[in-house]
Amino acid sequence: MSVPTDDNWQPKAIVFDLLTGLLNSWDLWDASTPSKTHQDGGRWRQRYLEITFGTGSYKPYEDLVKQAAAEVGLPASAPEALLKNWSSIKAWDEVPSVLQGLKAQGYKLGVITNCSKHSGYIAIRGVEEQASVGFETPFTFEAAVTAEESGFYKPVKEAYDAILPKLGVDAEDILFVAGSAGDVEGATNAGMKVVWHNKIGLMKKGNSVPLRESRTLDDALRGYLKESTVSITSSVTSDVETSSTIAPTSTSSPVLGTFNAIGQGGGASNTPARLPPPQYGSITLGGNNPSDVGPGVFSIEAGTGALFVDGSKICGFYGGGQSASVYVCNATPRTNEAPITCEQGQTDGGALKCSAPIMNCIEDNNDDNDPVCYATGGVWTQFMGFQLLGNYYLLSIGSQAAATGSNVPISLIIQAL
Structure with a gap:
């Protein structure tokens, strides 16, 4: 029409x-009712629309969702399930x-x-x-x-x-x-x-x-x-x-095959990036390298540009500020993480070129919840190492302005395997 x-x-x-x-979102409203039917979910959602569209000035959204459920005879478990599974x-x-x-x-x-x-x-x-x-x-x-x-x-x-x-x-x-x-x-x-x-x-x-x-x-x-x-x-x-x-293009397969990423900058120079304990899930450089932890084996996925180390996808974890810590992505994505992506066609001996989206993060009043972050446009491209102890560094990615003090600018040099 x-x-x-x-x-x-x-x-x-x-x-x-x-x-x-x-x-x-309608399917989630349906699935959150005890009957899991569109009949109950639809009545609830329609009442919610009537309430919000007649409210005018803002009142807490979650309160209106609960009010609508109660007014159509649904138990408190319905809005609880809806809000719990909201990210799905x-x-x-x-x-x-x-x-x-x-x-x-x-x-x-x-x-x-x-x-x-x-x-x-x-x-x-x-x-x-x-x-x-x-x-x-x-x-x-x-x-x-x-x-x-x-x-x-x-x-x-x-x-x-x-x-x-x-x-x-x-x-x-x-x-x-x-x-x-x-x-x-x-x-x-x-x-x-x-x-x-x-x-x-x-x-x-x-x-x-x-x-x-x-x-x-x-x-x-x-x-x-x-x-x-x-x-x-x-x-x-x-x-x-x-x-x-x-227009569909290339299939997903590693670019370069696999490679080590050798740090250059500060006390981390000439040390391989890796995934050692005790910083579980974090990418580190330098420090006392346990004998059973070798250099991380990196790859870049064609098409998506996703970065992997030892078979695990790599994300930036955000907490406000001008940088994100470089960690292994969670199986269930958290609200303050986003994948790190890298340029295609990179070559042996060159500096690894990757980026993470710039995020604005909103702290949740519940200390048990991660901050909710959303992209604001633009990317960060500067790898840096946070000097934890001596020449032991935790890898992050952020703005060039953030690479000061304990945050040392780092280049990761590709060493093909």
Whole structure:
């Protein structure tokens, strides 16, 4: 469904509703009920939408989720299960390829969500990670705003206005991708043009009509999502639904084969990077090298650029500041970790060229939880060693400005095996 518009108009930015426009959060709501049915999950979710869309000023998101459950007769275990499993929400199948295609066309991309900062950025990180898997270019949004940050729930105008300074555009330059009828009305009243990705067939409300309405994201964006070349690795093409905008490329296999990474810089010079105890999971250089711990065996995965050591994938772990510690990734990703990726085609004897996304981290008030971190755009490329004791260094990656004091700039020289 579509309505007439100026054929020459093109947005400078495209902004999305998160929990329905990009994510299939509905299945998680269903699975969190005792019956695990859409009948119960749908009633709960619909009541939640009614509450949040009528709230206006921000009230704690998690409280509204619990209120909605109680009002439709669900036990407290339902919202507890929902929030516990929040990080498992999956994007709709076509979302990764659509986001990569729009990014390649040069659009600024953003998200506005009726969530708390904690829940919102967990879900945003999830979209960014899912839209990066198998693609040569990691995906990040240029801007994101939660209801807690703006102080308002959609469809209040202020909730939409809050993203304008972050994107540096006017409302009239934004195409908003709605996930619900309330978003169609709210974004239109905020001065944005709107398309509706009505994946689950929600009922229409209000007088505003979207430029286009469709059950799939790529079709909802018809006329804005054009042909472009975005490369993915063929090893994931069976799992990622691609459109004509996607061109599969290389298979996943190590570049260079395997190699040692020899440190250069400070007291770590001429020492191999490795995974010794007692710093479990950390990459270290120098120090007293136990006789049973040899140099780490590194490899770079073709296509993704993922860095591995001794068969384990390597991540940056964030805690605020201008650097991230270099550790083995967890089997279940934490909210403050992101994979380290490296350039393709590196050569024996050269300095290892890798990067980690720059993250902004929000501390959780519960000391048992990791901070929630999200990409802000840009990357860190400077390896450095934190001088723990003598010439014993813990490896990190960060900004050049962070390589001061106990953080010594380190180059890792590739030594092919």
